Amino acid sequence: MHTNKLANPGPLGLMGFGMTTVLLNLHNAGFFPLTSVIISMGIFFGGMAQIFAGILEYKKGNTFGLTAFTSYGCFWLSLVGLLLLPRMGLAEPSNAASLGAYLALWGVFTLFMFFGTLCANRVLQFVFASLTLLFALLAVGNMTGNHAILTFAGYEGIICGGSAIYLAMAEVINEQLGRTVLPIGAVEVQPKAQAAVTA
Template sequence: MNTMILAMGIFFGGMAQVIAGIMEFKKNNTFGATAFTSYGFFWLSLVGTLVMPGLGMGEAASAKSMAAYLFMWGFFTLGMFVGTLRISKNLQIVFGFLTLLFFLLALGDFTGNEMISTIAGYEGIFCGFSAIYGALAQVLNEVYGEEVLPLGNVTTVKKTAKIEVATSK
């Protein structure tokens, strides 16, 4: 790990996402608030897990404990993926591949198989590019006031029950 990776984990992966999550909370966007704050704190906790032993603050995580950590994040992300089924195709791709990424990383750590970890790395690159595309699409679509880059928004039909109240005179 070099300082560039750690700094990105703290500031862009961690703090920026927590701030974005708070902003989404203020907009009453439960999905966005949960996703951004959770993954922001994921990055902060991951950097802490990697850096703290070097500072004499605890022992380094074993491969098995790191596998459990990543597995639980995969399980959480699977639940978030279900939420994307009502939002957009782009988020389905991002969260679907992020779920797969966490499970592959966990499996790689659990088994010690370098090939699984390498596959996870390539899969993570695809996942990252999908997320960057989604972010750029949202920005450009908003700036231009039209769909410049498609996100595959899912249209949902809300079923509402109409209750007719009879009034007597």
């Protein structure tokens, strides 16, 4: 009997998210200005690679992975659109209120997705919890114009992205070596109670 083991697309999506998030939040923390480095990363790795990973999660029957990677891939593409469309004369620039609403909606989505991680490993839970906080900080910071909150969000975002990078590499290395080298805090899922059979 022929069996075809499918590869795990999760590390690709996590790395696309993690590296792009770290890069953008290095800017938010004030280390360098917003340049083509971030925009290009947002299109090709944060955007395209995550969407590609999401499609592969569909093939594996993973609804959570499909929804998460495809959504956040589109988030990065839409963020690039927010930056580039006004410069191309195709749309008006976003004001603080609309940008804050955009970020807040992504925060609400991420909070719901966080609840979906409660049966997954601890590192994935941390990724989504810290991402929820990041969107909240960015939404409040933009709506209030508080530069200190936005700077703090940058540092928090670096930690969030770094945790996704760690999880991606843990999944790759642990699978390659066939043992746990980088722990991810695996959660044991309790089997569903067997229904009593009555005669």
